[in-house]
Amino acid sequence: MDPIYLDSHATTPVDPRVLQAMLPFFTEQFGNASSRNHPFGWNAGKAVEQAREGVASLIGARFRDVVFTSGATESNNLAIKGVAASAPPGRRHLVTICTEHRAVLDPCRALERSGFRVTYVAVDREGLVDLDRLRDAIADDTLLVSAMSANNEIGVMHPLSDMASLAHDRGALFHCDAVQSAGLGPIDVRKTGIDLLSLSAHKIYGPKGVGALYVAKRDPAIHLEPLVDGGGHERGYRSGTLNVPGIVGVGRAAELCREAVDEPLRLRALRERLWSALSKSVDGIHLNGPVDPRLANNLNVRVDAVHGESLLKAIAADLAVSSGAACATASAEPSHVLRAIGLSDEQARASIRFGLGRFSTEREIDTAATIVGDAVCHLRRRC
Numbered sequence: 001m002d003p004i005y006l007d008s009h010a011t012t013p014v015d016p017r018v019l020q021a022m023l024p025f026f027t028e029q030f031g032n033a034s035s036r037n038h039p040f041g042w043n044a045g046k047a048v049e050q051a052r053e054g055v056a057s058l059i060g061a062r063f064r065d066v067v068f069t070s071g072a073t074e075s076n077n078l079a080i081k082g083v084a085a086s087a088p089p090g091r092r093h094l095v096t097i098c099t100e101h102r103a104v105l106d107p108c109r110a111l112e113r114s115g116f117r118v119t120y121v122a123v124d125r126e127g128l129v130d131l132d133r134l135r136d137a138i139a140d141d142t143l144l145v146s147a148m149s150a151n152n153e154i155g156v157m158h159p160l161s162d163m164a165s166l167a168h169d170r171g172a173l174f175h176c177d178a179v180q181s182a183g184l185g186p187i188d189v190r191k192t193g194i195d196l197l198s199l200s201a202h203k204i205y206g207p208k209g210v211g212a213l214y215v216a217k218r219d220p221a222i223h224l225e226p227l228v229d230g231g232g233h234e235r236g237y238r239s240g241t242l243n244v245p246g247i248v249g250v251g252r253a254a255e256l257c258r259e260a261v262d263e264p265l266r267l268r269a270l271r272e273r274l275w276s277a278l279s280k281s282v283d284g285i286h287l288n289g290p291v292d293p294r295l296a297n298n299l300n301v302r303v304d305a306v307h308g309e310s311l312l313k314a315i316a317a318d319l320a321v322s323s324g325a326a327c328a329t330a331s332a333e334p335s336h337v338l339r340a341i342g343l344s345d346e347q348a349r350a351s352i353r354f355g356l357g358r359f360s361t362e363r364e365i366d367t368a369a370t371i372v373g374d375a376v377c378h379l380r381r382r383c
């Protein structure tokens with residue numbers, strides 16, 4: 001039996017319709033999108049602009065405000081370091097949340113080494129940010145507030161409009177890492193007051209190695225210092241010959257997400273089916289993170305009285321999920337997110353993250369619940 005894939009927070013497969021859209025741009029339509037003197041270039045350029053439109057319409061942006069990057073790690077770095085590099089002298093403070101992805105935390109750490117102050121706002125036992133606490137963290141010299149739309153481990157969703165207002169009240173910009181929620185519910189950058197927003201193609205059934213950063217048109221304009229200098233591509237924000245097939249892929253992936261309006265409901269129902277099966281078959285299983293507000297496709301649980309690593313090892317061949325040990329690297333450090341919501345190292349290691357996806361079926365969900373139930377039973381020597 002093929003293993004069941006329930007690790008959609010880590011990556012998703014390329015949708016066959018996305019692949020179809022990309023393929024011609026590797027071969028017949030291989031032009032450089034910057035070539036102005038022949039149809040090869042014109043066609044590539046046109047495809048890039050259509051993709052920009054696709055990404056923009058997913059987030060309620062104007063197409064000119066979308067910059068293509070190599071992924072959300074680069075988008076987050078460009079947003080955070082790019083704003084910081086052109087900060088006025090009186091604004092050398094940033095605010096973020098302690099449960100952010102490392103692609104936000106690490107650029108913040110880098111800025112601390114070059115003299116910025118950063119406040120990492122704590123969360124409660126469900127991973128929620130207290131808005132009064134956030135308000136207190138923002139000061140008159142705060143340059144940027146960065147908060148993710150939804151957490152990649154426990155799925156908790158943040159009140160973005162309120163957070164953006166708090167940032168704007170003090171004259172700070174608001175950046176959002178929206179990688180996990182993209183395609184799982186409506187988002188409107190302009191209504192929400194988001195100034196900078198990061199997306200990744202490979203979390204929305206597009207290819208790896210491509211992403212986007214939305215940069216709001218504001219008066220005065222947001223000044224972003226590029227990370228990469230060169231030919232002045234992407235309005236100077238991101239030089240380098242455009243990855244046309246990848247960009248076409250993220251554009252098509254975004255369109256498909258926008259069309260699939262019922263997908264969050266379907267995923268939520270599947271997620272509830274999984275949670276209900278697991279809570280029936282496994283004693284001492286607990287939900288990590290809130291019931292609500294929670295990303296439709298996320299379930300994160302911990303199991304009492306089993307050795308986390310043994311559990312993950314027992315299911316690994318049949319079920320692709322993530323453990324509560326750091327997902328990004330080979331290190332077995334317990335997750336900073338699970339620690340931040342008050343779990344012990346041991347509880348974090350005995351946690352399992354399920355990420356349901358577009359191709360998940362009821363049958364797979366039922367089998368997954370059985371696999372986990374049986375493994376726990378064996379480890380407790382009751383089966």
Ligand SMILES: *Cc1c(COP(=O)(O)O)cnc(C)c1O
Nearest residue numbers: 071072073101103152177179200
């Ligand atoms: C996956 C992920 C990223 C990194 O995206 P890449 O495109 O792989 O660089 C950033 N933030 C969050 C919340 C993620 O889940």
